[in-house]
Amino acid sequence: MSDASEVTKAAVVTPVRVAIALCLIAPFVAMLWVGSYAKTDPVFIGIPFFYWYQMLWVLLSTALTMTAYQLWERDRRARRAATSADGGASE
Template sequence: MTATPPDTAPPVITPSRVIAALCLVAPFVALLWVSSYARLTPRFIGIPFFYWYQMAWVPVAAALTYTAYALVRREERARKGGAAQ
């Protein structure tokens, strides 16, 4: 029989972790749903919608990934700080 060490707690689902998960899932959903952007118009500086839509998601996905990282990191700091007091 193996026991869990007393200093490890099971993962807790918190609102900030849910928001972080949504930030990470949003680009996947937006880009895997190809039929929503598989068209030529509207064009942006001569580039068909299909291409510029995907390129627009690059900085958006980076910002969402950073947001998720910041949320989880803030929660971890609060958890460690709260346990020490």
């Protein structure tokens, strides 16, 4: 009986969780790959590419983090609903 409860509580890789991971990892990859943005052209309203690219990622990171959170909450609610509809058999 304890083996079954351990299996149900184990982390499950789902497409939603993969999407969440990609949303959270993308800003790190973009900022750590300095060679992709270590240049001055194109200039945007007088600001070299190096700077405005990083500032753009501040906004993108915020949007991606919010998306990841909303996906996580939706996944959590769905799992809770599934276990309550199951009659608590997995507990």
